[in-house]
Amino acid sequence: MNPFWVLFAALIATGLFASLRLSLVDLARAVLEDIATVRNRPNATRRIKAILDDTPGHARAMGILESLSAASVVVACVAEVATVTPETGYVLKDALIGVPIAGGLLWLVAIAIPSSVAWHVGERTLYSCSAMVRACWIIAAPARAMARFIDEIVKRLAGIQASTESEVLEAELLSVVEEGEREGQFDEAERDMIEAVVEFRNLTVEQVMTPRTEVEAFEVTNDLGKVTRTIKEIGHSRIPVYEDSLDNIVGIFYVKDLMRWLAGEGAGGGAREAGQPFDLRSILRPAFFVPETKTVRELLRELLQKKVHIAMVADEYGGTSGLVTIEDILEEIVGDIRDEYEHEEEQTPEVEVKLDTRTAEVDGRAYIDDVNDALTPLGWRIPESDEYDTVGGFVNAILGRIASPGESFRHDQAVVTVLEASPQRVLKVRLEVRPSEPGAGLAQAPASMGREENGQSSK
The missing domain is CATH 1.20.5 (Single alpha-helices involved in coiled-coils or other helix-helix interfaces)
Structure with a gap:
């Protein structure tokens, strides 16, 4: 066969397979589905569905056939330009001239033209050639299986887990x-x-919950005046109620249930008897408990099914770890949500960075990740550890106890000073980055802290 016609056919095949492969790689599924719906051809629609169900597999098949066609282009190009003599066969010098020619042709038909086709008419090309794409997918099955096998070997050697x-x-x-x-x-x-x-x-519940130290609750009481004062102080419409300690939650108090009781409605929905004394337990709603490890998606589904807005979070020992509301979950998606019941001071923990003095004043409740993002201009980061999540937890972990106001210590390149603290937790901290200054007169952080970033455990 004339090498010219072999070269011509190989170029056409290479360009077609490359165009289909790139169209599959940059596929807009919705556009292809719309084309199939508008043209309404049952056989083509079935083929399109099969292609969409295994787009990577079809792209791999096109790539395999493209490679074979490209190899044919090189061979045909060399055969076309080389001269043959009875004594020496192909002349090497002439044969090598065909290689750069083949490279230029392949750039044109395998990269330049297919890229333009895939970008502008990729989905229409796939629809028109869907029968050929499916046939090639079947023909290339052995090669696809070999490619998958090699891919698995490389993943295992590299220690990469298969992605779902x-x-x-x-x-x-x-x-x-x-x-x-x-x-x-x-x-x-x-x-x-x-x-x-x-x-x-x-996300897990533990990551979005309000921690135990910030849970606003009150102890069960039948003193109506005390209950109303507590409602005013706390300012929430749903409040946990406990007996003796926060680990013994007896129910959730809804302000609207108290309004109904004051309006003369009894606990069962009927009329309340005149002169009936106030009994807080009678209007409490059952508390819904969830573990810290439950995913937020599962919790949201359960809250919607049970038609409740708040859940108490229990730790592995059965104690109260915190609480989580539907609002907490939604804030993970849309950001901070404020309503008329929230106090002005109930804001996201602040991180104030001052570049001129290379200092930062940080709320003790602020999460390490957020603080480290803010500290980037200062060139220093708080070390991460499983022992703590917040700046206050970091300070307490370094000192081995709850810090007192005014305490300072040096950790790595920063001087950490506790500005405000309560007997239970650290409220505010100042971080001062001093890369070249010695920490004279300051407590030094234990050397073991912060090694976790380097792959060593801090425990």
């Missing part, structure tokens, strides 16, 4: 969002919300 389909989709979505932000299609707030939705399924 949902994890792959999440990673692709986040990549698209980041690219969209760079191109101006999303602003920062929209990006943060999308990322929060994607990461939502991995």
